[in-house]
Every structure is written in structure tokens, then in C-alpha cells.
Amino acid sequence: MSGSSRDPGADLRTRFEEVALPLLGPLYGAAVRMTDRERAADLVQETCLRAYRTFANFTPGTNAKAWLFTIMYSVFVNTYRKARREPTVVSLDELEARFDRTLDVPDATGLVEILRNPELDWKGSEADQALQRLPEEFRLAVLLVDVEELSYEEAAAVAHCPMGTLRSRLFRGRKMLWLELQDYARKRGYVKGGREGK
Amino acid sequence: MTASSPHPREMLHELVDGRLRGEERAGVEQHLAACPACRQELEVLRATKQASARMFAPEAPPSDLVSRLRAALDDEDRLRAGPRRAWRRRAPFIYATLAAVLAAGVWVLIRPAPVPADVSRDYAEYRAGRLPLERLTADAAALNAFFAQRNLGFPSRVFDLGMMGYRLVGGRVHHVGREPSAFFVYQGPAGQVLLCEMYEGVPPAGTEDRLHDGIIFHVHRRGHTTLVFWQEGDVACVLVSDIAPEEVVQLAFAKAMKPPAPPASDPR
Numbered sequence: 233m234s235g236s237s238r239d240p241g242a243d244l245r246t247r248f249e250e251v252a253l254p255l256l257g258p259l260y261g262a263a264v265r266m267t268d269r270e271r272a273a274d275l276v277q278e279t280c281l282r283a284y285r286t287f288a289n290f291t292p293g294t295n296a297k298a299w300l301f302t303i304m305y306s307v308f309v310n311t312y313r314k315a316r317r318e319p320t321v322v323s324l325d326e327l328e329a330r331f332d333r334t335l336d337v338p339d340a341t342g343l344v345e346i347l348r349n350p351e352l353d354w355k356g357s358e359a360d361q362a363l364q365r366l367p368e369e370f371r372l373a374v375l376l377v378d379v380e381e382l383s384y385e386e387a388a389a390v391a392h393c394p395m396g397t398l399r400s401r402l403f404r405g406r407k408m409l410w411l412e413l414q415d416y417a418r419k420r421g422y423v424k425g426g427r428e429g430k
Numbered sequence: 431m432t433a434s435s436p437h438p439r440e441m442l443h444e445l446v447d448g449r450l451r452g453e454e455r456a457g458v459e460q461h462l463a464a465c466p467a468c469r470q471e472l473e474v475l476r477a478t479k480q481a482s483a484r485m486f487a488p489e490a491p492p493s494d495l496v497s498r499l500r501a502a503l504d505d506e507d508r509l510r511a512g513p514r515r516a517w518r519r520r521a522p523f524i525y526a527t528l529a530a531v532l533a534a535g536v537w538v539l540i541r542p543a544p545v546p547a548d549v550s551r552d553y554a555e556y557r558a559g560r561l562p563l564e565r566l567t568a569d570a571a572a573l574n575a576f577f578a579q580r581n582l583g584f585p586s587r588v589f590d591l592g593m594m595g596y597r598l599v600g601g602r603v604h605h606v607g608r609e610p611s612a613f614f615v616y617q618g619p620a621g622q623v624l625l626c627e628m629y630e631g632v633p634p635a636g637t638e639d640r641l642h643d644g645i646i647f648h649v650h651r652r653g654h655t656t657l658v659f660w661q662e663g664d665v666a667c668v669l670v671s672d673i674a675p676e677e678v679v680q681l682a683f684a685k686a687m688k689p690p691a692p693p694a695s696d697p698r
Contacts, residue, residue: 245507253496260491273495280499282562284506289564302566306599309621311559335470347477359485377447378482384449392568392597392617403443410478 248287251296252280259300262375265363266305267312275312279304298386301376305390313368324404331407334414343414346422358419362412369393370405377402437461437468446475545607545634545659545668550652552604553625553670556615563615566600573601577612584630584665586612589685595619596681606631606668618673624681625670633659633666642683649679658682 259279263272283290283303290299363371369391376387388398441458444450450458462468555561565576570588577586580603588598601614604627611629618624636648636659650657656675659668660682669682 245503248503249500253499256491256495256499257488260495261486261488264489265486273492273498276491276495277499277502278559281502281506284503285562286564306563306566307559309617310557310623313621335467335474341470341473344473344477347481363482363486374482375486378479379486379488381483384447389568392599399440399443403440406443406475406478406482409482410474413478413481 244287245284247292248284251287251290252283252300255297255300256280258297258380259304262301262380263304263308265360265371265375266308266368271312275304275308278307278311282307295382295386297380298382298390301380301382301390305372305392327404327407330411334411343417343422346417347413358416362409362416365412366405366408370401370408373398373401374405374409378406437465437471439468439471442468442472442475445472446479545631546650546652546657548606549625549627549657549668549670550650550655552606552613552627553623553655553672556613556625557623561602561604561613563600564602568598570598573598573614576601577603582610582612584628586614586628587662587665587667587687588612588614588626591616591624591681591685594681594684596622596624605629606666622673623671624673624678626667627670628662628665628667630664631666633661633668640679643686645686647679647682647686649675651675660686662687 256276259276260272263275263279266272267275279300283300286303290296363374366374372391373387376382376390377384382390384395384398384402387402388395391398391401393401438458438461441450441454445455445458462472552561565573567573567576570590573588574586577588582603588601590598596616596618599615599617601612604611604613606627606629609629609631611627613625613627616624616626633648634650636650638649640647640649645660648659650659654672655670656672656678657668657670658678658681659666661667667686669678669685671678
């Protein structure tokens with residue numbers, strides 16, 4: 233078959249599926265954590281449809297995951313976010329003080345060991361809830377960098393924010409998550425001791 | 431960097447992410463060797479990052495997602511291919527319909543284009559997710575280059591609203607009335623959406639006209655949406671949003687380009 237006899241539409245579809253279908257898992261995982269399980273599949277489908285419509289503009293060899301996440305976040309902001317939100321207000325001093333207090337307590341090292349134990353089952357709705365309690369921007373930064381392994385630059389492009397803002401959200405998000413995981417570990421009985429004061 | 435130097439707390443995150451090289455990395459490692467508090471913090475950050483990767487790892491989507499997606503892509507393919515194939519099958523009917531529609535079409539073509547309604551609808555359609563952006567970028571120059579490639583017939587002037595707290599999201603080639611337009615969108619810190627369109631033409635007279643810095647701004651209100659039009663050379667510009675009306679006006683004031691002053695007579 234000569235190249236000229238190929239249907240360019242079918243070729244585009246094939247190339248799109250080759251790029252997008254392997255990324256459905258990461259897209260769905262992040263969609264669940266940005267919305268909920270009921271709406272996540274719809275968000276992924278809408279994202280892929282929009283990506284397909286503009287696939288001719290996609291440059292092969294560039295980061296397809298970052299490209300699809302950028303589209304997904306745009307769809308999420310414009311159609312899935314429940315309501316217009318006020319900017320998240322987080323007291324940086326308070327967060328740092330709480331985080332620092334947890335470093336001083338004796339069981340911090342114990343929790344580090346527990347977090348690293350691959351045999352413990354950390355998945356589950358309670359773990360998801362720990363992440364869900366993070367403000368949306370912070371949760372997104374943690375998901376993009378720590379779970380999806382995007383660079384700071386790629387994550388900033390997805391979140392439509394300057395890189396300095398992304399760094400700040402990521403760093404604070406990690407500290408908040410550590411605090412949440414401490415509570416979670418105590419509830420599961422992985423570590424003993426009282427709840428760190430808020 | 432030693433134990434007595436300030437704790438390099440932000441750089442600990444960068445170290446965890448493998449972003450430190452050379453002297454920066456050596457300096458932080460030197461500090462860590464002598465500072466138990468930073469070593470403890472580094473371990474906590476590493477463990478938290480690893481825990482995130484394990485707990486929130488990608489998961490298998492519902493089993494029917496791929497089939498649902500393929501069905502939606504099939505629909506999209508049919509939409510793209512449809513008119514050409516349908517034309518062959520239904521040509522006789524289409525000729526008859528065309529003749530009937532022609533008269534109505536002439537009226538549509540000659541009637542004054544309801545530009546504010548058109549642009550206001552664009553804003554609502556975009557907000558509803560029915561007008562996807564073709565180029566997602568926060569870089570105004572990149573978006574201008576995109577519009578230049580698409581041959582709108584006039585130079586676009588995508589501007590930066592970062593100082594006002596709005597960041598560029600991206601744009602698409604669209605149309606206002608029958609004119610091609612540069613359609614680009616900004617997002618505010620609380621998710622506010624600001625649309626700008628530029629097209630060759632003359633702005634419609636407003637329900638309220640404001641003069642600022644030598645430029646006339648035509649202000650329209652449609653429901654909760656405010657539209658502010660102004661002219662830049664042969665190009666009409668409009669800024670649209672459902673934020674406070676005066677805020678839209680002030681943003682237009684800030685970003686409209688003043689027409690060049692008439693050449694001053696040479697005093698020499």
C-alpha cells in the first residue's frame with residue numbers, strides 16, 4: 233500500500249489512540265482525586281475528545297502526559313469545578329510551625345519508616361481523604377510532581393501558574409500531606425501517641 | 431554551607447526532586463552532614479513523596495472507559511467525515527433545500543450582525559466547555575505566533591494581564607459575525623474567566639460610552655455579562671466577563687492601546 237492511499241483521518245485516529253490510551257490510567261487516577269469516582273470517567277472522556285480535536289497541533293516527541301494533563305485541568309476548571317472558589321488562604325507560619333513540631337516528636341522517625349514500608353496497605357478511602365483535605369491547588373501540585381513525575385516546569389504549565397507559585401504549592405502541599413498522614417497512621421494504629429496539636 | 435548557616439529548607443525539596451546539581455547540591459549536602467534537624471526534615475520529605483507515589487498511583491480506569499471513549503471518537507470521526515458522504519447520497523434533496531434557504535440566507539447576510547449577542551454567546555459557550563481552546567499557553571508571544579500562523583488577516587495583540595492577577599490560558603481562531611477573530615482567554619485567581627476577541631471591523635455603539643485616555647469604550651451589559659469594545663486601527667477589540675462590570679471596564683482601560691499621536695511639528 234502506498235502512503236498516499238492511506239486515509240489521513242484514520243491515520244490521525246490511530247496515532248491519537250497510540251498516544252492517549254496508554255495514559256488513561258494516570259489521567260483517571262488524577263481525575264478521581266480532582267473530582268470523585270462518579271465524574272472522573274466523564275472528565276477523562278471529555279479531555280480525550282478535546283485532545284483528539286486538537287491532536288493535529290500536538291508535536292510528536294513532546295510530553296504527551298503533560299499535554300493531556302493541561303487539557304484535563306482546563307476542562308476541570310471550566311466545567312467540573314463545583315463553584316467559583318475564593319483563593320485558598322493558608323497560614324504559612326501556622327503550617328510551618330505545625331510541621332516543625334512534628335519533626336521534634338519522637339515518633340517522626342517511626343512514621344518515616346512506616347511510610348516506607350512497602351508491605352503496608354496505604355491505599356484506600358482514608359488515604360484518599362487525606363489527600364482530598366489538601367486545598368485544590370496544593371493537591372494538584374503534589375499529584376503532578378510526586379505521583380505523575382512531571383517536572384516543575386511541566387506542572388506549572390498544567391496548572392497555568394508561574395513556576396515559583398507551583399514550587400510554593402508543592403512544598404506546602406507535601407508538608408500538609410505529612411501532617412494528614414500522621415493522623416491517618418495513628419487512626420490505623422501504625423503509630424502510637426496523641427494527635428499532634430492543631 | 432555549614433551547620434551554622436541558615437537551614438536550606440526549600441532546597442531540601444529540590445534535593446528530594448533531584449533538581450540540585452554541582453555546587454548547590456554540594457553546599458546542601460555539606461550542611462546536611464552537620465545538621466541533624468535538616469537530615470530529619472529531608473527524610474520526612476522523601477518518605478512523604480514516596481508515600482504519595484504509592485498511595486495515589488495511577489489506577490485502572492473503569493473497564494468500559496476505553497469502549498466509551500472509542501464510541502465518542504467514532505462520533506467525532508463521523509462528524510468530520512459526515513458532510514462529504516452525506517452530500518453524495520442526498521444531493522437532490524440538498525439542492526432543493528439550498529434554494530429554499532437561499533432567500534432566508536440573503537436576509538441573514540445583509541442584516542446587521544448582533545455582535546454583542548454573538549460575543550456574549552461565545553463567552554457562555556466557552557464557560558460551558560463547548561468552545562475548546564486550540565492552543566493552550568500562558569505565553570502571549572506564543573499565542574500571537576499561533577494566530578499569525580493561522581492568517582487571520584490582521585495582527586493579533588494578545589496582552590499580558592499578570593499584573594492584574596489574570597493569567598493567559600490560551601486561544602483559538604473563532605469568528606465575530608462573519609469576521610475571523612483571535613479568541614483568547616484569561617483566568618483570575620478565583621477562577622474568574624475573562625475572554626478577549628479581536629476582529630477586523632468597527633465596534634458596535636454601546637449602551638454606555640466611556641472616554642479614557644483618548645479612546646472611546648463602548649460598554650454593553652447582557653445579563654450578568656459585561657462587554658467592553660474599543661477600536662485599535664482596523665481592529666475591533668472586546669473584553670468580556672461576568673466579573674464586576676467596572677472591573678471589566680478598568681481592565682479594558684488598562685490594556686487598550688492608545689492610537690498613535692499625530693506627528694508633532696518639528697520645532698527646528
